[in-house]
Amino acid sequence: MAQRSITLRGRLSTLIAAALISVNGSFAAPRTNPIPSSAVPEFEALPLTRSRQNHLIVHAFVNGKPALLGVDTGAPVSAIALKRQEHFRLTQVPANSKLPPRLQINGAFDSVVIAHKLELGALALVDEPLVVVDLSSSSRAARLLHEPEIDGILGADILFPTKAVLDCQKQMLILKLDPDKEGPGPGVEYRGFKHMPIEVSDGNNLYVDGAVNGAPARLMIDTGAFATLLHREFVHRLQIPLRRTSYQSSAVNLKQRGVEVARIRRLSVGSVDIIGNDVGVVDLGGLIHTELLKGSPPVVGLLGAEILRSHHGIVDFGTRTLYLKR
Numbered sequence: 001m002a003q004r005s006i007t008l009r010g011r012l013s014t015l016i017a018a019a020l021i022s023v024n025g026s027f028a029a030p031r032t033n034p035i036p037s038s039a040v041p042e043f044e045a046l047p048l049t050r051s052r053q054n055h056l057i058v059h060a061f062v063n064g065k066p067a068l069l070g071v072d073t074g075a076p077v078s079a080i081a082l083k084r085q086e087h088f089r090l091t092q093v094p095a096n097s098k099l100p101p102r103l104q105i106n107g108a109f110d111s112v113v114i115a116h117k118l119e120l121g122a123l124a125l126v127d128e129p130l131v132v133v134d135l136s137s138s139s140r141a142a143r144l145l146h147e148p149e150i151d152g153i154l155g156a157d158i159l160f161p162t163k164a165v166l167d168c169q170k171q172m173l174i175l176k177l178d179p180d181k182e183g184p185g186p187g188v189e190y191r192g193f194k195h196m197p198i199e200v201s202d203g204n205n206l207y208v209d210g211a212v213n214g215a216p217a218r219l220m221i222d223t224g225a226f227a228t229l230l231h232r233e234f235v236h237r238l239q240i241p242l243r244r245t246s247y248q249s250s251a252v253n254l255k256q257r258g259v260e261v262a263r264i265r266r267l268s269v270g271s272v273d274i275i276g277n278d279v280g281v282v283d284l285g286g287l288i289h290t291e292l293l294k295g296s297p298p299v300v301g302l303l304g305a306e307i308l309r310s311h312h313g314i315v316d317f318g319t320r321t322l323y324l325k326r
Contacts, residue, residue, distance in 0.1 A: 054226040054227065063090070076155055079130055088151075114127055128158075212300060214266065218300065227279070230280070267279065
């Protein structure tokens with residue numbers, strides 16, 4: 001299959017990965033090496049698998065070696081697992097590069113490395129920067145569930161330039177190999193869906209407006225979150241009863257945090273009302289910036305994988321639109 005070689009550079013501000021990761025820093029602006037459109041297909045449709053941790057996984061190649069990457073709309077930048085850096089022969093950022101050699105993640109610094117070739121079907125990304133992150137908590141869960149461990153994360157720094165369309169129910173990722181090509185790609189049908197605009201922050205985080213029991217709120221769209229999670233302080237403010245669980249949420253460079261459950265009478269995402277739904281409740285401080293948690297309306301949590309799956313969520317990075325069914 002013909003491949004399109006592209007050099008991409010994404011910006012990074014907050015990374016929410018399989019284990020809830022928060023990152024601060026930045027990469028340079030995207031850049032593309034043009035290739036005659038007749039030499040390559042216009043779209044690449046990649047089938048995804050769903051792990052028992054409720055993560056969508058895409059098969060890729062990193063420097064010619066097979067890799068499993070979690071498709072994470074909450075991750076502004078793509079990443080590689082710490083213990084897989086040597087396996088994929090990733091190199092350090094050159095001394096004369098404008099890229100930062102390290103980025104601060106939850107108060108600690110993690111390295112930036114270069115994948116000389118990252119392949120997603122017919123799409124070949126050249127000299128792609130990746131953040132090295134500790135995904136050991138996700139790896140432990142995978143071993144307990146007897147499933148393969150992910151090697152890294154596919155983030156918004158690739159999903160935006162390729163104007164990706166992510167279908168969370170059909171488990172399909174469509175990448176636009178020709179950025180000038182109009183339309184969402186083959187096989188995408190929006191009839192019967194409600195649509196709502198996505199607001200994108202400077203750090204490439206995706207937000208939608210909604211409400212919790214009628215209280216205006218905003219949610220970050222995060223396929224890397226196994227379930228929808230609300231900020232504990234916000235839930236307390238609404239005087240919603242909580243039930244304890246034995247679950248813990250893990251975060252890179254942060255201690256584990258206990259997860260409780262709340263029954264939400266009406267969770268609204270745009271014009272879609274989800275009635276009588278149980279959601280996780282956790283302290284999201286440090287993972288979502290304080291000014292957002294206290295904003296008007298506040299960012300109160302993560303719109304996670306279970307709702308995006310059950311309501312046939314489609315995230316269109318090209319038009320910055322979220323589609324849901326009731």
